[in-house]
Amino acid sequence: MKWDKRLVTITSGLAGGLALAATPAWAGLGELNLPYGVTSIAHMNYDLNMLVLWITIFIGIIVFGAMGYSIYHHRKSQGAVAAQFHHNTTIEVVWTVIPLLILVGMAIAATRGLVLMYDTDNAEMDIKVTGYQWQWRYDYLGEGVSFYSKLDEQSNQARQLGSPLRPERVEHYLRNVDKPLVVPINTKIRFLITAEDVIHGWWVPEFGWKMDAIPGYVNRAWTKIEQPGVYRGQCAELCGRDHGFMPIVVIAKTPEEYKKWLAEQKERQSASEGAEQASAERSPAVDAAQTQS
């Protein structure tokens, strides 16, 4: 990569950035919190997040408030004379026990949450997710449908160093794939998550969890999506050069539409398998032809 070329990209990028700053949109500024999500786990984690956040804000107001009061009123420049007390057993016991009680309350809520997440029994279908450098493979267990899913071509072009295609012009830049995972709503789906090469992490924030994909391990997680839609995420665990470029797209359909989609996939897959078989049968002849020449 030549530096002058790079410099042009930088300056044009900066100009683009400034232009972006000038537009009143600033839509990203509203992205402040966990999504409420589309599963019971996501809702629960959102609520837990808010609960603990408010507790910490409450504690923060008390502690920083006392500190601010002291900083304002107990200044030497205001003529304050230092008291010389240096301990008080009662208050020390109080501020040990009260936080402990608050923690017990939070622990009870959090334990309920974990128990819910770990309940992967009675799933209505299983999808095996396998992480590769740098794409995902999805196997619909028992259905004979499986495929790879990787970064879409447009994002891939735009993400190259010094690419003339600007990310703002790509729809769902870095959050789009060539072949999304399709699942039914209102169905308890168990994900069996593993990896072939290094550790990856399968994360769709709207589902409320991520799970590490580890070679030699099959981790379990589940979801039951409440509404149809397109849900996007990406690899969460550093997995090498293109870690930032292995998105996840899940399309949730009604069970009927999903069944239709699955049937199409089965047909297409068996057709392509037939073609593969045909090519496999042909190949010895090709090899023979090559050895002859």
Added chain:
Amino acid sequence: MSAVDHAEAHHHDGPEPGLLRWVFTTNHKDIGTLYLLFSLLMFFVGGVMALIIRAELFQPGMQLVDPYFFNEMTTLHALVMIFGAIMPGFVGLANWQVPMMLGAPDMALPRLNNWSFWLLPFAFTLLLSTMFMPGGGPAGGWTMYPPLMLETGQAFPFVIFAVHIMGMSSILGAINIIATIFNMRAPGMTLMMMPLFIWTWLITAFLLIAAMPVLAGAVTMLLTDQYFGTHFFNAAGGGDPVMYQHIFWFFGHPEVYIMILPAFGIVSQIIPTFARKPLFGYASMVYATASIAFLSFIVWAHHMFTVGMPLAGELFFMYATMLIAVPTGVKVFNWVATMWQGAMTFETPMLFALAFVVLFSIGGFSGLMLAIASVDFQYQDGYFVVAHFHYVLVTGAAFAIIAAAYYWLPKWTGNMYDEQLGKLHFWTSVVSVNILYFPQHFVGLAGMPRRIPDYAVQFTEWNMVSTVGAFLFGFSQLIFVWLVIKAIRGGVKAEGRSWEGAHGMEWELPSPAPYHSFQTPPDISKIVARGDLHS
């Protein structure tokens, strides 16, 4: 013969002339200075790496670097900042202050002290040289998780060796500090009379001795996996990649407290000085530090909530982690109670100490959120985590080191630093550091993973804000360098007791402190009677 003896005796009163002084020195102050300057240098090396990261993340798309180089930067930034900036910073402070605060002439093991410092430049030359090796430097994150770490090119064994040397240096430094604290206290000084900085460092030194060999073991197992045909972490060979994470974090979590306990000590020295009031709850501070140190060994798997642990494991590590909030809370309450009804003034060390209390607490709050294991399935590996640990490490550990430098600079140099410049440094730092890290909470919650060189466009605005903050923060630190140079060169002469409300044995010495601190032990009973030591 006697003339030679005399010359030699004279010779030992002060530093040797010339550059070799710094190579052969066994003096705690010289070595302390070396550590601190090394720490400052690494702070800027690691800082430049951080600015490369933030520049690339200014907007979506790749503008500056290759993704692999980006990963090298995140990996080396962490290693340099943790092992090169924060840890040597604290060891440098310990070298300067431990003998002075104990009433001792020097550290207990001066030659070992020299070696433990001089290992570091070699370790970091080795580490940084890996960037120029075929295949590039390490890019698997500072946690070096296999199997990814095993994909490193020729740099791999050099990184491992560099980590070994850093670990050796830390262990030797820790042994020296323990030996000094147990053997060199002024006659009559009991453990419960020691200043909090000494207490926290004593406990930290034990953590170092317990934790660093574990790291050495973990990386050695990586080395044998790569070159000697073992399969510790190779699932295909019957090994277990998750076992590495358990071993690593058994080191890694105590390491977190290695980087924060001495900071607690520093803040516990500074706040009483500028509040002109004794530290509230001295004994509970000591016990809280000890309980945090104990708990730090049984919470490691909270870094691994999403690896697929059994439910019982998740619950154990969640409860143990939440428990740490109790002694940490006690500390914060004690600091606020120390300020309460004091007579406060706000010189630069105090400003940094107050910012520490507030901003470290914010890091503690996000830590409590992260402890909730079920929600951690959302937070894990996202920018929320990045925001959390930078609040505790930058506005926590680094701010404490800076506060300590301001606090003891008059003692070290004999000159008061430029207060106006100090305040300028404080205000630019404290504003920019929040512009830098606070928005990272938002993008993290909204779904931006950490360690990615490029991101989806909805994260653009907050990343821009963060990058602007990063450059402001980085350049603000140059004010500090200028201020230190100015203070070394001259300024208003500092008194022995440089701060009106300062108590402790280091303030019994003139400023600058003599080369061999206390050549005759101080009379503890007099110092205690004056209220200059806890009793």
